[in-house]
Amino acid sequence: MNQEINLIKGYSRFSLERSAVIGKNITSAVLSDVRTSQNTWLDDNDQDEKLRHKLKIIMDRVPRITRLNVHGKNNSEALQVANYGIGGHYSPHVDYFPEDPNRKKLNDVKRGGATVFPRIDAAVWPRKGSAAFWYNIRKNGTKDPMTLHGGCPVLHGTKWIGNK
Numbered sequence: 329m330n331q332e333i334n335l336i337k338g339y340s341r342f343s344l345e346r347s348a349v350i351g352k353n354i355t356s357a358v359l360s361d362v363r364t365s366q367n368t369w370l371d372d373n374d375q376d377e378k379l380r381h382k383l384k385i386i387m388d389r390v391p392r393i394t395r396l397n398v399h400g401k402n403n404s405e406a407l408q409v410a411n412y413g414i415g416g417h418y419s420p421h422v423d424y425f426p427e428d429p430n431r432k433k434l435n436d437v438k439r440g441g442a443t444v445f446p447r448i449d450a451a452v453w454p455r456k457g458s459a460a461f462w463y464n465i466r467k468n469g470t471k472d473p474m475t476l477h478g479g480c481p482v483l484h485g486t487k488w489i490g491n492k
């Protein structure tokens with residue numbers, strides 16, 4: 329597990345850039361205090377063969393747990409790797425259209441950094457190697473606003489997550 333996490337961090341570390349959020353126009357990306365992390369994207373089709381191979385191994389686990397196929401552009405976004413430094417946070421938002429990630433892979437954070445769901449009084453603490461999964465969309469196709477969530481500021485340590 330540590331080896332895989334180090335590999336993902338290693339590939340991401342040098343291409344991290346300040347995270348953006350979707351602007352008024354859904355095709356635009358803007359920088360905002362709403363989200364103060366850095367992130368990058370690791371694509372299934374990356375030109376690096378080792379990365380492609382490792383991503384396939386990791387992503388092959390997702391359908392075994394969720395029954396959702398996350399391979400290829402038609403099924404899921406690339407793996408989004410994000411890093412939060414001290415104070416880094418993501419204010420409450422929903423992930424459905426135009427974003428659609430629904431799985432998180434977290435690492436240990438010394439203090440702060442929980443993912444909170446204020447409408448259902450739930451919090452998920454970042455633990456290295458664990459994932460949180462939820463459905464943004466109900467079975468009948470409607471969006472579920474109860475999935476509103478945010479990343480609390482990191483108070484001590486650093487937080488890495490991978491979203492799919």
Ligand SMILES: O=C(O)CCC(=O)C(=O)O
Nearest residue numbers: 418423442443478479491
């Ligand atoms: O950092 C977190 O805990 C939440 C991240 C998040 O909600 C997202 O990337 O969409």
Ligand SMILES: [Fe+2]
Nearest residue numbers: 421422423477
């Ligand atoms: Fe989110």
